[in-house]
Amino acid sequence: MKAFLTWVCLGILAVAFAVSAITMSHFEPTYAGEDAPVSVYELQQDPASYDDSRTDGAAGAIVQQNLEKTHALNDVTSIVFDFRGYDTMGESFVLITAVTGVVVLLGGKREKKEEAKDHAGE
Amino acid sequence: MQENNHGDPMLESPEITRNGRTVKNVIQRCGCDKVLPLALVYVAYIILHGHLSPGGGFQGGILMVAVVLLVYLGHGHEESRRLFLPEVMHHAEGAALIFYILIAMVGVLGGSVVCANILGLGGIGALFSGGTIFWMGQAVAFDVMTASIVLVLGMLGVLLVSDAHSGK
Numbered sequence: 001m002k003a004f005l006t007w008v009c010l011g012i013l014a015v016a017f018a019v020s021a022i023t024m025s026h027f028e029p030t031y032a033g034e035d036a037p038v039s040v041y042e043l044q045q046d047p048a049s050y051d052d053s054r055t056d057g058a059a060g061a062i063v064q065q066n067l068e069k070t071h072a073l074n075d076v077t078s079i080v081f082d083f084r085g086y087d088t089m090g091e092s093f094v095l096i097t098a099v100t101g102v103v104v105l106l107g108g109k110r111e112k113k114e115e116a117k118d119h120a121g122e
Numbered sequence: 123m124q125e126n127n128h129g130d131p132m133l134e135s136p137e138i139t140r141n142g143r144t145v146k147n148v149i150q151r152c153g154c155d156k157v158l159p160l161a162l163v164y165v166a167y168i169i170l171h172g173h174l175s176p177g178g179g180f181q182g183g184i185l186m187v188a189v190v191l192l193v194y195l196g197h198g199h200e201e202s203r204r205l206f207l208p209e210v211m212h213h214a215e216g217a218a219l220i221f222y223i224l225i226a227m228v229g230v231l232g233g234s235v236v237c238a239n240i241l242g243l244g245g246i247g248a249l250f251s252g253g254t255i256f257w258m259g260q261a262v263a264f265d266v267m268t269a270s271i272v273l274v275l276g277m278l279g280v281l282l283v284s285d286a287h288s289g290k
Binding site (some may be wrong): 005035059066067070071072074076077078080081082083085086088089092093095098099100102103106 | 134144172173174175176177178180181212215216218219222223225226238239243244245246247251252253254255259262265266269272273275276279280
């Protein structure tokens with residue numbers, strides 16, 4: 001029964017993936033990369049003066065609007081600490097959980113040493 | 123030579139005691155002392171310029187592992203535990219997380235949403251720019267720094283214990 005349910009769920013997932021893939025293959029591409037290629041070097045040198053009026057993909061618009069909103073040059077940091085700051089707080093909790101696990105697992109070695117010494121003395 | 127045939131003779135340098143502490147190989151110790159300030163300055167640069175150049179809190183904080191390993195290589199296990207204080211670091215990590223949450227709550231106190239950037243933005247390209255991004259980066263860097271110090275010192279302690287067991 002359990003294996004049957006597992007296969008039914010996997011089949012539903014496979015059908016959903018196939019349907020969505022076929023549906024998405026008929027969409028128009030969001031950015032063909034032909035009319036105005038984004039020069040990454042110019043963007044890096046002078047991000048504020050980049051022309052984002054043309055529909056050349058998301059890069060120019062992202063850099064321009066990010067500079068207007070946060071005044072931070074590094075887009076990744078501004079996303080991690082500003083627009084997705086709540087997610088970063090969760091990552092910090094993951095770190096503190098890992099450290100707590102390490103302290104719990106490895107912190108009791110002194111007591112074990114003393115116990116071993118006591119047993120050896122006896 | 124019969125006592126040393128169970129290990130690499132290069133690793134078993136004679137121990138020198140100075141001021142009651144055992145000192146490791148002099149060349150190893152001097153090399154680590156030369157590289158240590160450079161590593162610390164590099165860590166500070168990566169963390170402080172997180173919003174201007176590639177890098178940031180996570181990347182700069184994890185570089186602190188290199189500093190801990192340099193102290194461990196040059197001065198041994200006792201000295202590294204005496205310098206970095208893993209018990210204090212474990213509590214400091216909680217303090218860093220509280221600091222992060224307080225800075226995230228600045229947006230709520232200012233009448234906006236969590237993590238809203240309402241502090242002074244500063245000029246584009248300046249060191250103290252970006253408002254809350256800079257300070258949240260510092261908080262996360264401190265968090266990752268303390269966490270990595272505790273993790274590495276714990277693993278080095280396991281190494282010491284396993285060495286003591288295999289040696290006997």
